[in-house]
Amino acid sequence: MNLLESIFHHRRQLVCALVALTWPLGATAQSTIRMSTTTSTDNSGLLAYLLPAFQAKSGIKVHVIAVGSGKALELAKRGDVDVTLVHARGAEDAFVASGHGVDRRDVMHNDFVLACPASDPARLRGEKDVIAAFRKLASSPVRFISRGDDSGTDIMEKSYWKLAGTMPPAGRYLSSGQGMGEVLTMAAELQACTLTDRATFATFQAKTGLDVMVQGDRRMRNPYGIIAVNPARHAGVNYRGARALIDWITSPEGQTRIGTFRVKGQQLFFPSAPAAP
Numbered sequence: 001m002n003l004l005e006s007i008f009h010h011r012r013q014l015v016c017a018l019v020a021l022t023w024p025l026g027a028t029a030q031s032t033i034r035m036s037t038t039t040s041t042d043n044s045g046l047l048a049y050l051l052p053a054f055q056a057k058s059g060i061k062v063h064v065i066a067v068g069s070g071k072a073l074e075l076a077k078r079g080d081v082d083v084t085l086v087h088a089r090g091a092e093d094a095f096v097a098s099g100h101g102v103d104r105r106d107v108m109h110n111d112f113v114l115a116c117p118a119s120d121p122a123r124l125r126g127e128k129d130v131i132a133a134f135r136k137l138a139s140s141p142v143r144f145i146s147r148g149d150d151s152g153t154d155i156m157e158k159s160y161w162k163l164a165g166t167m168p169p170a171g172r173y174l175s176s177g178q179g180m181g182e183v184l185t186m187a188a189e190l191q192a193c194t195l196t197d198r199a200t201f202a203t204f205q206a207k208t209g210l211d212v213m214v215q216g217d218r219r220m221r222n223p224y225g226i227i228a229v230n231p232a233r234h235a236g237v238n239y240r241g242a243r244a245l246i247d248w249i250t251s252p253e254g255q256t257r258i259g260t261f262r263v264k265g266q267q268l269f270f271p272s273a274p275a276a277p
């Protein structure tokens with residue numbers, strides 16, 4: 001190699017090194033991933049707050065499909081998405097145990113609240129025991145609107161009725177098959193109660209006029225987990241992109257952004273990913 005060739009060779013190596021240093025983290029993965037998630041992460045504005053920061057750092061765009069947790073996991077089970085972010089821990093564990101998902105991580109938590117008309121027709125305001133509140137609600141004349149969609153909220157609601165050992169009669173129990181925002185709107189129109197995650201409630205409160213009647217019971221805690229679709233089951237999934245999102249959202253940067261997200265000054269999600277050892 002002569003002197004001129006040597007100069008060009010080293011110059012090319014330097015340029016390649018600089019490109020590698022400045023290329024967005026994870027840009028070697030495909031540039032788009034599909035994520036199924038719950039309506040609460042989308043309706044609250046959390047994802048609109050988080051994902052631009054991830055995309056800026058990784059170069060990966062996230063296509064969001066917001067449905068109930070049950071449907072989100074079903075999309076993941078079919079390989080229609082690359083990663084899923086849900087809040088249904090029992091269903092999440094079963095999803096991983098059956099080989100459909102890998103690399104599950106805790107991400108954050110918030111809580112459920114029992115919301116009713118501000119006039120408190122069921123006389124529930126201030127009740128601290130969610131099961132006692134559900135028993136009282138079952139015997140009251142007030143209607144209850146259920147999501148009825150196999151979402152994380154729906155699964156939790158059904159567990160409360162089971163523990164209560166009773167339910168409202170058919171005429172006062174309406175199974176909507178709708179998302180949380182639609183259910184809150186129905187509850188307002190029908191002067192009914194419903195179980196909701198706090199984030200969606202806070203986003204819709206001004207529109208509905210509903211108020212929180214029951215909160216704070218430890219059984220109302222609502223944890224969220226993120227899971228990559230198993231590439232051994234679905235060869236076409238973007239596993240590297242999914243892992244890039246999982247790693248980022250559970251990193252100090254992602255966790256800090258979750259903790260700083262506010263709606264009208266209220267923190268709605270609390271980071272819960274374990275710190276790296």
